[in-house]
Amino acid sequence: MNLEQARYNMVEQQIRTWEVLDQEVLDLLLTIKREDFVPPACLKLAYAETAIPLGHGAAMLPPALEAKLLQALQLRKSDKVLEIGTGSGYMAALLGARSDHVYTVEIEPALAAKARENLERHCADNVTVIDGDGAQGWPAQAPYDAIVLSGSVAEISDALLAQLKVGGRLLAVVGQAPLMQARLVTCVAEGRFQSVNLFETSIPRLRNVPERGNFVF
Numbered sequence: 001m002n003l004e005q006a007r008y009n010m011v012e013q014q015i016r017t018w019e020v021l022d023q024e025v026l027d028l029l030l031t032i033k034r035e036d037f038v039p040p041a042c043l044k045l046a047y048a049e050t051a052i053p054l055g056h057g058a059a060m061l062p063p064a065l066e067a068k069l070l071q072a073l074q075l076r077k078s079d080k081v082l083e084i085g086t087g088s089g090y091m092a093a094l095l096g097a098r099s100d101h102v103y104t105v106e107i108e109p110a111l112a113a114k115a116r117e118n119l120e121r122h123c124a125d126n127v128t129v130i131d132g133d134g135a136q137g138w139p140a141q142a143p144y145d146a147i148v149l150s151g152s153v154a155e156i157s158d159a160l161l162a163q164l165k166v167g168g169r170l171l172a173v174v175g176q177a178p179l180m181q182a183r184l185v186t187c188v189a190e191g192r193f194q195s196v197n198l199f200e201t202s203i204p205r206l207r208n209v210p211e212r213g214n215f216v217f
Helices: 003-018 023-031 040-045 063-073 090-097 109-121
Strands: 052-055 058-060 080-084 101-106 127-131 144-149 164-176 179-189 192-201
Touching: 003 023, 003 063, 023 063, 023 090, 040 052, 052 109, 063 090, 063 144, 063 164, 063 179, 063 192, 080 090, 090 101, 090 109, 090 127, 090 144, 101 109, 109 127
Parallel strands: 080 101, 080 144, 101 127, 144 164
Antiparallel strands: 052 058, 164 179, 179 192
16 A cells, blocks of 8 residues: 555545645645554555544544644644544644644543654654543643644533633534534633634544543544
8 A cells, every 4th residue: 555645645635625725734734644643453544534443432533624623723833732632643743733732631541642652753742642531621731722622512611712812712513413513713802702613524522531432532
């Protein structure tokens, strides 16, 4: 399998055609090798437009969706970012390449440990993997310029919104299956927020401690 060709085809045939046109994002997807973050048994699926199981009930989101979320956040190199749901660490690597520092919270210790290995191998020294339940954010490092949830929620909690800086953005998939919305919320002033639905999608729920039967990302 020619992984270099597969990576190029992913960008040109899957991602660009889904209106991901930010050249910095496209270049990043060509640079950070997704195959280094997938389980060895799933190597042939690294660039397929499908979720990839990670074990422990977890899965990587399809690559075009990851790219769409990354583009929508419009990160700056000065940004401090919170990711809820580390999974393999791939999305954290993408976020870290476009920001100052990423704090990424993973509820499953085995996944957190593997993500650290993946990120260390890629010298992503501006990404901190935290073991814990991030369903209500991670106040210890707040406030953040950007927050992204790698699993869906029924509603965005006030606790998450309270951890945004003024001008900060939160991106989450909100609603009930099979029809959900990728929603971008911007803090326009202290305690004031504006939201816009960007596109329709559907992904499994973000898992927290009481919901151990659901997916975790």
